[in-house]
Amino acid sequence: MPKTCEVSLPYCPDGGLLSSVKAPQVSGVRVQLEMHALWQQFDKLGTEMIVTKAGRRMFPTFQVQISGMDPTAKYVLLMDFIPVDNKRYRYAFHSSSWLVAGRADVVAPSRMHFHADSPACGAQWMKQTVSFDTLKLTNNLLDDNGHMILNSMHRYQPRFHVVYVDPAANSHLNAYRNFCSFSFPETRFLAVTAYQNHRITQLKIASNPFAKGFRTTNPHDRVGYSGPLTMWCPPEGRAAPLTNKLGQQGSWDSNTSNRQEDQAPLLVEQCGLFHHCKDSVGLCGRKDGNN
Numbered sequence: 001m002p003k004t005c006e007v008s009l010p011y012c013p014d015g016g017l018l019s020s021v022k023a024p025q026v027s028g029v030r031v032q033l034e035m036h037a038l039w040q041q042f043d044k045l046g047t048e049m050i051v052t053k054a055g056r057r058m059f060p061t062f063q064v065q066i067s068g069m070d071p072t073a074k075y076v077l078l079m080d081f082i083p084v085d086n087k088r089y090r091y092a093f094h095s096s097s098w099l100v101a102g103r104a105d106v107v108a109p110s111r112m113h114f115h116a117d118s119p120a121c122g123a124q125w126m127k128q129t130v131s132f133d134t135l136k137l138t139n140n141l142l143d144d145n146g147h148m149i150l151n152s153m154h155r156y157q158p159r160f161h162v163v164y165v166d167p168a169a170n171s172h173l174n175a176y177r178n179f180c181s182f183s184f185p186e187t188r189f190l191a192v193t194a195y196q197n198h199r200i201t202q203l204k205i206a207s208n209p210f211a212k213g214f215r216t217t218n219p220h221d222r223v224g225y226s227g228p229l230t231m232w233c234p235p236e237g238r239a240a241p242l243t244n245k246l247g248q249q250g251s252w253d254s255n256t257s258n259r260q261e262d263q264a265p266l267l268v269e270q271c272g273l274f275h276h277c278k279d280s281v282g283l284c285g286r287k288d289g290n291n
Contacts, residue, residue: 025070025122025164026180034063034129038207039186046098047189048200049156055136055147059208062158062187063131069122074165077115077125079132081148083107084155084188091196098190101153108141108149112161119165137191150191158187 033039038060039047050056062079069075083104090101113135117124138147150156164178171178195201 021177022180023164023166023174023177025073025075026162026178028068029066029162029180030068031160031162031182032065032067033184033187034065035060036186039184041203041207042200043186043188045197045199045203047187048192048195048197049137049189050195051137051139051150051152051191051193053138053140055138055140055143055145057133057136059204059210061131061133062135062160063129063133064160064182065129066125066162069126069162070164071121071123071126073122074119075122075125076118076163076165077130078112078118078161078163079115079135079148080110080112080159080161081150081156082159084157087155088151089153089155089190093196096197096199098196104154105151108151111146111148113146113148139191139193152191152193155188155190157183157185158189159183 042060049058086104088101088104089098091097092099113132115130115132116134136145136147137150138145139150139152140147141149143149160182162180162182166174166178168174190196195204
């Protein structure tokens with residue numbers, strides 16, 4: 001079941017720089033994006049993700065391989081989405097390109113999606129691919145199903161967070177030390193209510209196994225798809241620059257969140273009260289939904 005909370009990560013006193021002193025349970029965590037080649041193909045065209053009132057799953061699905069966790073420690077995994085900029089866009093069909101249409105709409109309510117298996121020990125997270133295949137995107141500002149609320153025609157950057165569940169009684173005093181965040185620039189996308197670029201539509205049909213009924217038998221109509229895709233493993237220490245909505249630079253490699261928002265009870269306590277949160281009325285949504 002999807003688990004989503006309207007909370008924020010703990011504020012990091014130094015602004016979220018890589019020099020932050022992190023707990024040993026998270027300082028060595030490394031994350032590799034699955035289906036990197038496919039994400040790159042979409043990124044070159046300008047990735048679009050459908051948002052609906054009922055909620056729609058992402059494709060490509062956000063999936064990662066994790067290493068460097070403490071096998072016996074417990075972790076909570078979650079995702080959120082931040083605006084790439086403060087602009088609203090429109091698609092120009094005559095030039096097959098996206099153009100700035102004005103300033104961004106009011107930012108949608110901030111939410112975080114908890115992976116359904118959270119919390120779990122590091123050994124469990126590291127033994128297989130972690131998939132956020134139940135995460136859904138919606139443009140319904142009044143959504144009570146726990147879906148991620150986004151504004152259509154705006155650009156977003158998915159972020160992946162690893163939070164160590166600190167059993168210490170005073171864990172809230174060191175909350176900022178117990179999490180790390182990762183962003184992959186190639187996963188950025190434009191939220192849309194209908195696909196604008198026909199090449200995106202074709203690539204989605206060609207590469208999505210659930211779109212079999214829409215595929216053409218003509219291989220020349222398959223845009224950019226050339227068979228099975230392998231996982232990309234970045235070289236150790238490689239960092240790709242990333243600019244967030246505040247214009248600050250970060251790295252995909254153990255990049256600490258720098259959202260300076262009020263501390264929320266859940267992550268201040270390092271998810272020790274995770275099960276209280278998911279059962280709290282008005283704080284989290286735990287409802288099933290269909291595509």
